Amino acid sequence: MTPTPIQILSHIPGFVWAILVMILYFGLKQTRDTAMRAKRLIVLPALWLVFGAWGVEKSFGLDGLAGLAWLLGIVASVLTLRALRWPGNVRYDAGSRRFIVPGSWVPMALMAGIFVLKFASGMSLALHPDYARNLAYAIGFSATFGLFSGAFLGRALNILSHRPQASAAIAA
Numbered sequence: 001m002t003p004t005p006i007q008i009l010s011h012i013p014g015f016v017w018a019i020l021v022m023i024l025y026f027g028l029k030q031t032r033d034t035a036m037r038a039k040r041l042i043v044l045p046a047l048w049l050v051f052g053a054w055g056v057e058k059s060f061g062l063d064g065l066a067g068l069a070w071l072l073g074i075v076a077s078v079l080t081l082r083a084l085r086w087p088g089n090v091r092y093d094a095g096s097r098r099f100i101v102p103g104s105w106v107p108m109a110l111m112a113g114i115f116v117l118k119f120a121s122g123m124s125l126a127l128h129p130d131y132a133r134n135l136a137y138a139i140g141f142s143a144t145f146g147l148f149s150g151a152f153l154g155r156a157l158n159i160l161s162h163r164p165q166a167s168a169a170i171a172a
Contacts, residue, residue, distance in 0.1 A: 008123065016119070023115050027108030035098040041159055044107075045152040048114060049074070052149035055118050059125055060138040069139040073146020074153065081154025092162045099159050107155070114148045117141070 026044075052070065053062060060066035091100040121141050124131055131137045 002127070020115060023111045024108075027111045030103065030107035031105055032103040034101050034103070035093070035096065036101060036159075037098055038160060038163070041099065041156045045149070045156045048111075048149040048152045051114065051118070052145040055121065055145055056142045059121055059132060060142060065135065066138040066142040069143040070146040073143040073148075074150035075146075077147045077150025078154040078157065081151060081158060085158055087155060087158065090159050090162045092164065094164070099162060101159055107152075110148055110151050114145070117144055117148065 052074075056062055056066055056070045062070065086106070087102060087104055089102045092098075093100060
């Protein structure tokens with residue numbers, strides 16, 4: 001018998017809702033112009049890469065095609081965002097050694113997308129554990145985790161390229 005939506009919601013651990021609240025909080029902060037140091041730019045992509053790797057490892061394992069799909073998703077996302085040069089209009093303030101990043105709803109959408117993807121993957125695997133052995137399912141979810149996580153890495157690399165030293169190193 002398939003559980004009802006109320007039954008499903010009643011069994012979701014409290015920490016999941018706490019993660020959603022944190023995602024919404026940090027996503028909303030990204031909608032405003034922000035001044036960030038280089039170290040802070042590295043934290044968000046690192047967290048999402050770890051979260052993505054954990055999700056793929058826990059569900060499908062990183063040592064097979066699912067892990068490869070995750071890595072290829074990251075590479076595809078980074079290359080796409082580097083080509084698109086998103087986010088645009090970033091400035092580097094040498095005096096404060098901070099990057100001035102324009103506000104955008106895209107990071108919120110990406111974070112919410114990762115949350116929904118992880119939630120959907122976890123729920124579907126809880127209801128249908130045999131899906132973990134379905135190669136198309138594993139590759140599809142893993143590649144999508146990689147695409148979302150890689151978007152934050154590509155964004156950070158684009159922002160960091162606005163630092164004068166980084167621009168000279170990239171041009172060389």
